[in-house]
Amino acid sequence: MGARPAIAAALLLAALPARAAEYAALQGHGGPVRAIALNGDGTALTASFDYSVGYWRDGAPTWLEGHRAAVNAVIWLGAGRAASGGDDFDVRIWDLATGDSTALPGHEGKVVALALAPDGGLLASASWDGTLGLWPLDGQGGAGPPRFLDGHQGAVNDVAFSADGARLFSAAADGTIREWDAATGAELRTVIAHGFGVNTLELGPGDAWLAYGAVDGGTRVIDPETGAEIGDFTLDRRPILAMAVPPAGDMLAVGDGEGYIMVLDTDDWSLARDFRAATRGPVWALAWAAAGDAIAAAGISDTAYLWPLDGLSGADAVLGAGERSFLRDPATMTNGERQFARKCSVCHTLTGDGARRAGPTLENLFGRPAGSVPGYSYSPALRDIGITWTDETIDALFDEGPDHYVPGTKMPMQRIAGAQDRADLIEYLRTATDPERSRP
Numbered sequence: 001m002g003a004r005p006a007i008a009a010a011l012l013l014a015a016l017p018a019r020a021a022e023y024a025a026l027q028g029h030g031g032p033v034r035a036i037a038l039n040g041d042g043t044a045l046t047a048s049f050d051y052s053v054g055y056w057r058d059g060a061p062t063w064l065e066g067h068r069a070a071v072n073a074v075i076w077l078g079a080g081r082a083a084s085g086g087d088d089f090d091v092r093i094w095d096l097a098t099g100d101s102t103a104l105p106g107h108e109g110k111v112v113a114l115a116l117a118p119d120g121g122l123l124a125s126a127s128w129d130g131t132l133g134l135w136p137l138d139g140q141g142g143a144g145p146p147r148f149l150d151g152h153q154g155a156v157n158d159v160a161f162s163a164d165g166a167r168l169f170s171a172a173a174d175g176t177i178r179e180w181d182a183a184t185g186a187e188l189r190t191v192i193a194h195g196f197g198v199n200t201l202e203l204g205p206g207d208a209w210l211a212y213g214a215v216d217g218g219t220r221v222i223d224p225e226t227g228a229e230i231g232d233f234t235l236d237r238r239p240i241l242a243m244a245v246p247p248a249g250d251m252l253a254v255g256d257g258e259g260y261i262m263v264l265d266t267d268d269w270s271l272a273r274d275f276r277a278a279t280r281g282p283v284w285a286l287a288w289a290a291a292g293d294a295i296a297a298a299g300i301s302d303t304a305y306l307w308p309l310d311g312l313s314g315a316d317a318v319l320g321a322g323e324r325s326f327l328r329d330p331a332t333m334t335n336g337e338r339q340f341a342r343k344c345s346v347c348h349t350l351t352g353d354g355a356r357r358a359g360p361t362l363e364n365l366f367g368r369p370a371g372s373v374p375g376y377s378y379s380p381a382l383r384d385i386g387i388t389w390t391d392e393t394i395d396a397l398f399d400e401g402p403d404h405y406v407p408g409t410k411m412p413m414q415r416i417a418g419a420q421d422r423a424d425l426i427e428y429l430r431t432a433t434d435p436e437r438s439r440p
């Protein structure tokens with residue numbers, strides 16, 4: 001158990017149940033926070049590297065001790081109970097009133113994710129031993145004999161139940177998402193083979209969609225029945241580490257290794273918010289307040305933060321305008337347009353419509369001196385570089401990467417390795433940034 005700083009009084013979680021209008025910090029763990037679970041009644045659970053589970057009520061934590069290593073996952077079981085999973089290979093069930101717990105041994109690797117069947121009768125665990133564990137809960141804080149589902153060719157990173165609880169979906173380092181029969185444990189099929197390891201998955205209400213995030217930054221939404229792509233939100237940010245959906249199912253939050261949190265509106269898959277967590281570093285854990293009006297996140301720091309969605313602005317928070325939809329039939333898009341949609345649109349508009357983005361508008365980009373959009377607050381590096389944007393300079397910007405081409409720029413590090421992709425992007429930008437040519 002790591003040394004834990006004395007608990008400061010700065011715990012504002014009590015503000016949660018009404019409306020989460022306040023920024024709040026869950027402060028007190030003695031190591032990074034790996035998982036967060038918020039409850040509708042304003043209580044919260046956190047899991048930490050410091051071997052403990054934090055149970056937060058009225059702004060104060062109770063430390064649940066029992067794991068013999070870092071705790072990676074935590075969920076509510078209802079009826080005053082919670083479950084956690086740790087690097088000690090154990091799943092633990094907690095009685096939150098007493099702090100007592102029962103270990104459920106059996107996994108032979110770290111337990112990194114947990115899911116509860118909709119009827120509360122079955123707990124599923126994802127483990128780096130390559131299996132899924134299924135634990136029938138007895139309602140008394142214990143569990144019947146587990147079943148281990150074997151089939152993945154590598155560490156299992158995440159697990160979710162279908163809406164009716166009859167099936168399970170699992171995401172693994174072998175790059176696949178698989179579907180299982182929850183009653184028999186039989187593997188039903190491989191839903192997708194992404195290639196790169198899949199870190200996280202979420203199912204929409206009624207299994208209307210399945211979203212997943214991968215090591216290569218892949219951020220996709222598919223139809224879980226057919227595997228057909230509903231949307232591709234991949235940016236040059238990797239890896240994708242965390243996803244969360246509020247109880248209403250109307251939003252999807254995506255956290256990545258570079259500290260960004262993107263919020264998509266699942267009605268039309270438009271970008272609702274995109275901001276960089278003030279703490280920087282990877283976003284390992286995300287959780288929504290029950291009302292869907294605030295989001296909690298944690299990463300490398302010992303503190304988890306809760307942000308009211310409406311308050312996401314200012315130096316470290318970058319707002320997407322929300323009127324844009326990624327949902328386009330990729331077949332109707334040119335490669336250049338696709339490059340822009342995936343790699344640039346989250347931060348740049350093409351027209352000077354005033355929509356707020358992290359970067360300046362790209363309207364009339366060609367022939368424009370660098371750093372010259374009035375009212376945009378450029379970095380000194382870009383403002384003073386003394387170049388003009390042309391095919392050649394834009395090509396060089398993404399061939400070398402902004403961090404090399406404009407050392408000190410605010411534009412995040414990203415390269416477009418393929419010469420053809422750069423050429424297609426530039427060709428698209430030539431038309432799309434020209435108000436005369438892009439408007440019908």
Ligand code: HEC
Binds near residue numbers: 347365373377389
């Ligand atoms: C995560 C946000 C982000 C992404 C993604 C992004 N940019 Fe930027 N971009 C910025 C920021 C911020 C600046 C301003 C940099 C500065 O002031 O140093 C900028 C500046 C620029 C500039 C210089 C504009 C000027 O007025 O001088 C160009 C050109 C540009 N970006 C093109 C692109 C293209 C093309 C893409 C996609 C391949 C892209 N950007 C992706 C954030 C981003």
